[in-house]
Amino acid sequence: MNHCFVDNSCITSVSFHCDQKCGQQNHIPPNIPIFDGHIHLNPIIPKIQSDLVSVRVASPIREFHFINNNHKPDEWLIPNPSSFLSHVHVYPTIGIHPKYFDSKSLYQNFDDLKNYLEISRNDQNLKNKIVAVGECGLDETSMATIDHQIFVLEKQIDLAIHYHLPIVLHCRGTHLYRKLFDCLRSRISDRNMRLHWHCINSNANLHIVDLFLNEFPNSYIGINGSITYETNTERSLMFKNWLVDRSPFLPDRLILETDYPYLPPRNLHGIYDPSCALLATATYLSKTIVDPSQTILSYICSSNKNIKLVCLSSTQLQKRSTTSILIHKNCEDKVNLDYKPILNNNSTNNSHNDINYNNKATVFHHEDSVNFLMYDTVYNSGELAESQKERVPIHSYVKILMMYLA
Ligand SMILES: [Zn+2]
Ligand SMILES: [Zn+2]
Structure with a gap:
């Protein structure tokens, strides 16, 4: 009934x-x-x-x-x-x-x-x-x-x-x-x-x-x-x-x-x-x-x-999203380089720096792997204060990835 x-x-x-x-x-x-x-x-x-x-x-x-x-x-x-x-x-x-x-x-x-x-x-x-x-x-x-x-x-x-x-x-x-x-x-x-x-x-x-x-x-x-x-x-x-x-x-x-x-x-x-x-x-x-x-x-x-x-916010989605792609050294192609990388210092946990791609994706360090996480929707980047954003050129981003992978 x-x-x-x-x-x-x-x-x-x-x-x-x-x-x-x-x-x-x-x-x-x-x-x-x-x-x-x-x-x-x-x-x-x-x-x-x-x-x-x-x-x-x-x-x-x-x-x-x-x-x-x-x-x-x-x-x-x-x-x-x-x-x-x-x-x-x-x-x-x-x-x-x-x-x-x-x-x-x-x-x-x-x-x-x-x-x-x-x-x-x-x-x-x-x-x-x-x-x-x-x-x-x-x-x-x-x-x-x-x-x-x-x-x-x-x-x-x-x-x-x-x-x-x-x-x-x-x-x-x-x-x-x-x-x-x-x-x-x-x-x-x-x-x-x-x-x-x-x-x-x-x-x-x-x-x-x-x-x-x-x-x-x-x-x-x-x-x-x-x-x-x-x-x-x-x-x-x-x-x-x-x-x-x-x-x-x-x-x-x-x-x-x-x-x-x-x-x-x-x-x-x-x-x-x-x-x-x-x-x-x-x-x-x-x-x-x-x-x-x-x-x-x-x-x-x-x-x-x-x-x-x-x-x-993207932070919450990050946790809830189920789409995460493991990046290996040889599969950079998984990352769409059009996403302007933003180093997300918003995280209060300084032991890991998430890299946030205009809130369309996040790379984050998880134990021994690097995960590339796509959000299912496009977010405006208003989440982060201008002062908290640090735009990094693509090569630095690759360097950061390598750091994670090392
Ligand atoms: Zn029915
Ligand atoms: Zn109301």
Whole structure:
């Protein structure tokens, strides 16, 4: 008996092999991971355990990845529910939501935020790494004045720039989109900064969203269950038309998110299981856009790729990637010399220097071998501070390789 269901989609296929005799049209094949770009798991650990029904199976058929937003300073101390199951990965963000700050403790919050980011940067344990700053932004329902909210937002933008982290943005109030965008534009000089503007729906100022996507090439928009809250209003219709018009580039800029425990998709019935909710949102999206080349599965795969691009640093991928090629002295041809070598001094472990190829690949020393590790996606090199980068010519790179091989 399924604990939840989505019209025309097989929920069973989220956690089990389905022989497709169920009669449902849409299935998620096993082994395709599910990435949720924005969730809140912290305050409700016992509830997560009961709501994440689909991940709690004896023989898992896929991996689940959750970008977990720690947006309330009061809850920063609560440990992330990391790895309660080995196929479930939780990546923390940290930030101050415009609704959840108190001016009395604000400067203490800024200090704490900086400390957490500093600790995360130096932490050898990849599991604890903070992957983004946020969610932060502007909110018309906040008790704080807009000027005060802007001040708190700007502080966080500066920290994200300093720590080379992406920013998760929140904006409630159509009239505030322009203010938030202006703030980003004036504060961020590196247009390649990675940005995730979460919860884009019919309440968004879509003109500003277009400007945002054009201005920042590594920016993404988060689509969640709130897109299913259809009304007959002009806004709802405008949003649908906007999705259809922008659909050619949507797969490149889309992040699927649940925002659980908020915003359950209306076409998800039964328990709000966040591991199934993305399927509902993707189902709604493909029904709205009606393009045979864009399917539920293709949206999930594009979103997975984009979440990795925006939030998961190369360091984390390095650990998780399974593609590693052993380089021997006589097979230099395995290395594409077009990759500009960067000596990655970012590693705090000085006994091994990883060589990072524009974040497209890494050579690292592993016991007696040298491994050449290809990332499955191309990363922008914004991860490393300019001061931490040292470009080395190809011959030096070969020399370094030889050193490893000696
Ligand atoms: Zn099925
Ligand atoms: Zn949220």
